[in-house]
Amino acid sequence: MTPEIGHFALILAFALAMAQSVALFVGARGDDAGFAVFGRRSAIVVFALVAIAFASLMHAFAVSDFSVVNVYENSHTAKPFIYKLTGTWGNHEGSMLLWVLILTLFSAVLAAQGRGCPRDLHLLTLGVQALVIVAFLAFILFTSNPFERLIPAPVDGTGLNPLLQDPGLAIHPPFLYLGYVGFSIPFSFAVAALLRGKADTVWARLVRPWALIAWVFLTIGIALGSWWAYYELGWGGWWAWDPVENASFMPWLAGTALIHSVRVVERRDAMKGWAVLLAITAFSLSLVGTFLVRSGVLTSVHAFAVDPARGVFILAILVAAIGGALTVFAMRANSLSATGAFSAVSREGALVVNNVLLLVACAVVFVGTFYPLFIDVLSGDKISVGAPYFNMIFAPIASITLALAAVGTLLAWKKGDLPASLKRLIPAAAAALVIGVLVLFLADRARVSGAFALALVVWLVGAAAIDIAGRVKLFRAPMSDSLNRARGLPGAAWGAAIAHAGLAVFALGAAGISLWKSETVVLMAEGSTAEVAGYEVTLQAVEQFSGPNYAAERADFIARKGGQAIALSGERRFYPVRGMETSEAAIRMQWPGDLYISFGENKSGNGWPVRLFFNPFVHFLWLGAAVTALGGLIAFGDRGKKPAKLRHRQPKPVAAEAAPA
Amino acid sequence: MRLFFLLAALFVSVSAFAAEPDELLDDPALEARAQDLDEHLRCVVCQSQSIAESNAPLAKDLRILVRERISQGDSDEEVIDYIVERYGDYVLLKPPVQGNTLFLWAFPAAALLLGAAGGFFFLRGSKKAIAASAPLSADDEDDVNRILKERG
Amino acid sequence: MRRIVFIFPILVFAVVGAFFAYGLTRDPSNIPSQLIDRPLPEFDLPAIQGMEKGLSTEDIKGEVALVNVFGSWCVSCHVEHPVLMELSKAGAVPIYGLNWKDEPGAGKAWLDRYGNPYDLVGDDQAGRVAIDLGVTGAPETFVVDREGRVRFKVTGPITEQYWTNTLAPLIEELRRS
Numbered sequence A: 001m002t003p004e005i006g007h008f009a010l011i012l013a014f015a016l017a018m019a020q021s022v023a024l025f026v027g028a029r030g031d032d033a034g035f036a037v038f039g040r041r042s043a044i045v046v047f048a049l050v051a052i053a054f055a056s057l058m059h060a061f062a063v064s065d066f067s068v069v070n071v072y073e074n075s076h077t078a079k080p081f082i083y084k085l086t087g088t089w090g091n092h093e094g095s096m097l098l099w100v101l102i103l104t105l106f107s108a109v110l111a112a113q114g115r116g117c118p119r120d121l122h123l124l125t126l127g128v129q130a131l132v133i134v135a136f137l138a139f140i141l142f143t144s145n146p147f148e149r150l151i152p153a154p155v156d157g158t159g160l161n162p163l164l165q166d167p168g169l170a171i172h173p174p175f176l177y178l179g180y181v182g183f184s185i186p187f188s189f190a191v192a193a194l195l196r197g198k199a200d201t202v203w204a205r206l207v208r209p210w211a212l213i214a215w216v217f218l219t220i221g222i223a224l225g226s227w228w229a230y231y232e233l234g235w236g237g238w239w240a241w242d243p244v245e246n247a248s249f250m251p252w253l254a255g256t257a258l259i260h261s262v263r264v265v266e267r268r269d270a271m272k273g274w275a276v277l278l279a280i281t282a283f284s285l286s287l288v289g290t291f292l293v294r295s296g297v298l299t300s301v302h303a304f305a306v307d308p309a310r311g312v313f314i315l316a317i318l319v320a321a322i323g324g325a326l327t328v329f330a331m332r333a334n335s336l337s338a339t340g341a342f343s344a345v346s347r348e349g350a351l352v353v354n355n356v357l358l359l360v361a362c363a364v365v366f367v368g369t370f371y372p373l374f375i376d377v378l379s380g381d382k383i384s385v386g387a388p389y390f391n392m393i394f395a396p397i398a399s400i401t402l403a404l405a406a407v408g409t410l411l412a413w414k415k416g417d418l419p420a421s422l423k424r425l426i427p428a429a430a431a432a433l434v435i436g437v438l439v440l441f442l443a444d445r446a447r448v449s450g451a452f453a454l455a456l457v458v459w460l461v462g463a464a465a466i467d468i469a470g471r472v473k474l475f476r477a478p479m480s481d482s483l484n485r486a487r488g489l490p491g492a493a494w495g496a497a498i499a500h501a502g503l504a505v506f507a508l509g510a511a512g513i514s515l516w517k518s519e520t521v522v523l524m525a526e527g528s529t530a531e532v533a534g535y536e537v538t539l540q541a542v543e544q545f546s547g548p549n550y551a552a553e554r555a556d557f558i559a560r561k562g563g564q565a566i567a568l569s570g571e572r573r574f575y576p577v578r579g580m581e582t583s584e585a586a587i588r589m590q591w592p593g594d595l596y597i598s599f600g601e602n603k604s605g606n607g608w609p610v611r612l613f614f615n616p617f618v619h620f621l622w623l624g625a626a627v628t629a630l631g632g633l634i635a636f637g638d639r640g641k642k643p644a645k646l647r648h649r650q651p652k653p654v655a656a657e658a659a660p661a
Numbered sequence B: 001m002r003l004f005f006l007l008a009a010l011f012v013s014v015s016a017f018a019a020e021p022d023e024l025l026d027d028p029a030l031e032a033r034a035q036d037l038d039e040h041l042r043c044v045v046c047q048s049q050s051i052a053e054s055n056a057p058l059a060k061d062l063r064i065l066v067r068e069r070i071s072q073g074d075s076d077e078e079v080i081d082y083i084v085e086r087y088g089d090y091v092l093l094k095p096p097v098q099g100n101t102l103f104l105w106a107f108p109a110a111a112l113l114l115g116a117a118g119g120f121f122f123l124r125g126s127k128k129a130i131a132a133s134a135p136l137s138a139d140d141e142d143d144v145n146r147i148l149k150e151r152g
Numbered sequence C: 001m002r003r004i005v006f007i008f009p010i011l012v013f014a015v016v017g018a019f020f021a022y023g024l025t026r027d028p029s030n031i032p033s034q035l036i037d038r039p040l041p042e043f044d045l046p047a048i049q050g051m052e053k054g055l056s057t058e059d060i061k062g063e064v065a066l067v068n069v070f071g072s073w074c075v076s077c078h079v080e081h082p083v084l085m086e087l088s089k090a091g092a093v094p095i096y097g098l099n100w101k102d103e104p105g106a107g108k109a110w111l112d113r114y115g116n117p118y119d120l121v122g123d124d125q126a127g128r129v130a131i132d133l134g135v136t137g138a139p140e141t142f143v144v145d146r147e148g149r150v151r152f153k154v155t156g157p158i159t160e161q162y163w164t165n166t167l168a169p170l171i172e173e174l175r176r177s
Helices: A004-030 A033-062 A069-074 A081-089 A092-112 A118-143 A167-184 A184-196 A202-230 A241-267 A272-295 A308-335 A347-381 A385-406 A420-423 A426-442 A447-471 A479-488 A493-517 A620-637 A644-650 B002-012 B028-040 B057-071 B076-087 B099-133 B137-151 C004-021 C075-090 C107-114 C128-132 C160-175
Strands: A520-526 A531-533 A535-546 A550-561 A564-575 A580-583 A587-588 A591-598 A607-618 C065-070 C096-099 C118-125 C142-146 C150-155
Touching: A004 A033, A004 A118, A033 A069, A033 A081, A033 A092, A033 A118, A069 A092, A069 A550, A081 A092, A092 A118, A092 A167, A092 A184, A118 A184, A118 A308, A118 A580, A167 A184, A167 A202, A167 A241, A167 A272, A184 A202, A184 A272, A184 A308, A184 C160, A202 A241, A202 A272, A202 A620, A241 A272, A241 A347, A272 A308, A272 A347, A272 C004, A308 C004, A347 A385, A347 B099, A347 C004, A385 A447, A385 B028, A385 B099, A420 A426, A420 A447, A426 A447, A426 C096, A447 A493, A479 C004, A493 A607, A493 A620, A520 A531, A531 A607, A535 A591, A535 A607, A550 A587, A564 A587, A564 A591, B028 B057, B028 B076, B057 B076, B057 B137, B057 C128, C065 C075, C075 C096, C075 C107, C075 C160, C096 C128, C142 C160, C150 C160
Parallel strands: C065 C096, C096 C118
Antiparallel strands: A520 A607, A531 A535, A535 A550, A550 A564, A564 A580, A587 A591, A591 A607, C065 C142, C142 C150
């Protein structure tokens, strides 16, 4: 019965969302309160209905109801309970339902939070959002029904892909979707702004927190995915430029550009058309990513099982959503003219440069990812574009972007003083130079690229520190005064500095593992010893054991270096239900680098093939990503200033003194 | 399509334990070259993985082949040509610069130039606009207010 | 001027969308063979354990034939096998087998159990001939003409329908020319 309740709730949500979108667009045109109230309340009801559907699917997984095809195909009685639950979204249908759940959740929150938002903007945004919801509910109901029955019910299911039976991969999709789907709100705000022919500082203030929170979730989601790839796939890498990874990276790049340019709209009421276009682009790329993963146009190891009918449907959604939004853009963007102006050398100017670079980076990833498809369509030739291409092209663009980010935050809004800002950066430049020279002389490998990379890291962290120090007048005012200023500093300033420093930390990790990784591959028997990066690693013992739904082999290693002994162990698991093997690498996270050991099967009987890695600075990748996300979260907490009109009525300040902005 | 996945599933074992000890060359310089080549060659059965990362049997055969050719004195280009002759450009993760990849290779630089030009003209326009704007606009007032607020 | 700039995004999307739509009709995993219209690479493979004659390039010349890559480990080969058996019983076309990366004896055991549709079978345990042929998986089947040139390659199992609609007419045409 429960699955039918879920299915029914979903159909009801679909019908209601259709009525809701009509009501909202009608409501936005006139003053009729009835339509508006119905539209807003429906958003919450639609969310409740989808939540019921999701809960009933989760219930079917929890109780292993194999009369539901989806449960039969993706679950098994012997699976640990937690993975029964997370298995709800470990498949195409369930993950689409999670996607829509998040979509309706955001809509409901937006509907409940109308304060400070002009009435027509609020209703139009919710209306566009409702249309997106209708499209995705139709997709689920017509091509991917998660509640389809299988009668008679089989005795047991075929199990969840063992790769997904892992904490990292279980929580990675929800975060990723919170990010992808989060960008739907800026998208809807953008289309609404175009429809009403007005985007202003108020609009920007409303969009910015949504863009930021989506960006924070996406950052966390991508980082979790890469962390999972690092410890689970056993090849010692963390990013493979796989199409599915790129699918999540492109909206991130566009979203990063968006959270920067929306600041310009907020401060200066300029670049509005651009910000609107970016808001459309960020969500469009999320949709393109969904298309890519689920249509099979570029198959990839991560892709869900593909079905051409689904591909056609998602493409139709793509054409309707992106094509529709961009058509409105082409017709109405002209009405969004700027009122504020700024000098080329200013924070706004720096943000323009930032946007150009981020968008070029995004376009490069896009072209690289889809180039094989383009060529296949044009000529039938099959070519590949993989990690070596992306690394080569992307590294310089990313480096330039990061290097300039340091300068940008020091420039004043509206009209900056470039020489003065550069002068303030001298300590950072000096520190970067020292580090660069040190690396040049001390590193045993990759000296030049390493010197550049580490100098960049120090430059960026230094600039963030100088930025904050300048704002709080560190050492130039009494300490208590500085602390007060630090407390009073806007979240946006803190957020930017912290996020930039986080990127520097991340870059340190990326440089460390790609430039100075050490690797040894040996055959080891119990008791034998191998060497990697100065560590004597002994394979202590290998033993067999059984997990809840798998058979496993565990290897215990001891790594010794200069009197220090580190115990670490890794596993190879075999899941009989799916006939698949997974590995859990033995990882010791430590300064200055991780010890990372993966091992294979003892086929010959002479020992286990063992890969020993020493990955310098690698944990900074995820630490940096976490710090970056934290920066975004702090900026999210800053709701910006009150709209200009309100503030003009406040008493005028008596005196103003010039200050670093 | 379904059948292909059945077929692919056989090759793709996910605990990617790639190069095994017995494959490796004794000469570290040659082995380093081989590993570099491995990273540039696509595992044709596994979708966007290099043969360095894959434990598919075919990837293993190709790794062994690469090492055999290197030991016989082939240059990197010769090894690449040998494999491309059999599997086509599809095996190259970094596609060669040729007619059908011209756009791919030219695009990043072109996009940067185009972006730079666009940014330049936009900023030049904004400079003119600021020259034309009144000395103390509402924006300036905003700034003064904000600075005061910041200084608490 | 401004107008044109605003139309640009939708134009880009229209082009991209068209590519996506057409891309849906293509199979990204189907890699074209480099051997088409080129002679079959030279090889001389030993017999699989339990059989007497091996397979060499010379054996395949003179008549339009199929060269089928298979392995007892390969699930799709089980799907294809009955079709090959029927073709062999009907004498439709000579079929040569390339037993790819099989354990010694496994290939023969498999043929004993399900029947042997092959005129000759070569043992490619090292997988080197498969690489020369540009094989990416099993089963794969090459259509070779009288001069020993590869004219067509089938990736994945041959079904009855595929035989009737595609392979039979092709072989007929090759025989006539």
